[in-house]
């Protein structure tokens with residue numbers, strides 16, 4: 001059922017061109033909803049990001065859209081357009097509630113997927129067991145590696161590769177495929193292949209050791225310089241969750257501190273995991289190397 005958007009504002013592109021149908025999810029400063037375009041009749045996902053709540057500038061928030069606009073890959077959510085409005089119209093999720101919040105808002109229009117985030121799939125033992133036994137979970141992992149390899153090849157580091165930022169999309173023929181989302185923390189690499197990130201942003205469990213190393217300089221928000229291998233550590237944490245879904249969450253939180261158990265290193269994927277969560281970035285494979293390695297594995301490896 002369509003959400004009542006109030007009296008509206010004749011200048012609002014969102015109110016004029018879209019009918020908001022359903023709230024999907026919300027995060028720190030954003031809300032994702034399902035909409036129908038009044039122009040082409042198609043369904044879309046719209047991510048609405050509150051500039052005020054994010055504590056950033058409009059230009060900084062728009063960077064997420066600008067990076068998505070540069071990317072075109074089968075395993076990355078497809079971006080269409082972005083625009084800025086003075087209000088965060090419509091259903092904005094649990095903590096802003098359903099109201100027309102007065103905050104500058106960046107709207108990002110994407111393809112809408114029939115999906116569940118990977119972290120939710122990992123919580124469902126039955127579904128996961130079925131995916132492991134038919135090998136599809138390893139194919140999904142490979143698709144994530146392909147997306148990350150492409151992101152790196154385009155000169156960006158994602159900086160927020162987490163199981164919740166991988167959508168497991170169900171196709172019409174009940175096949176599943178992975179789509180990487182959420183470029184809110186992504187950065188363009190400098191000439192040395194490095195990006196500057198705040199060492200306080202992103203999901204702590206997935207952050208590589210170098211992401212929380214001592215600050216390179218002192219500011220209100222301490223920063224560190226990291227390379228593309230930071231994403232590889234995050235992929236390692238995702239792989240650990242795939243391989244050991246019933247382990248207590250603390251095991252994954254400790255991957256930066258404590259070497260992984262010997263039994264976790266066994267098998268083809270165990271040895272990949274061990275390299276991905278190496279404390280030294282140099283010991284981790286690049287996404288391109290890992291993709292090549294995964295491509296050469298027989299479909300039955302570890303399944």
Ligand SMILES: Nc1ncnc2c1ncn2[C@@H]1O[C@H](COP(=O)(O)OP(=O)(O)OP(=O)(O)O)[C@@H](O)[C@H]1O
Nearest residue numbers: 025026027028029032045110111112113117182184
């Ligand atoms: N294109 C899409 N189609 C369907 N659902 C989506 C789509 N994009 C995002 N979602 C849903 O919205 C959730 C949040 O999306 P996203 O990760 O981009 O925002 P966020 O985590 O709130 O962002 P931030 O980390 O910037 O606060 C996803 O986990 C997923 O459930």
Ligand SMILES: [Mg+2]
Nearest residue numbers: 027164165182
């Ligand atoms: Mg997210």
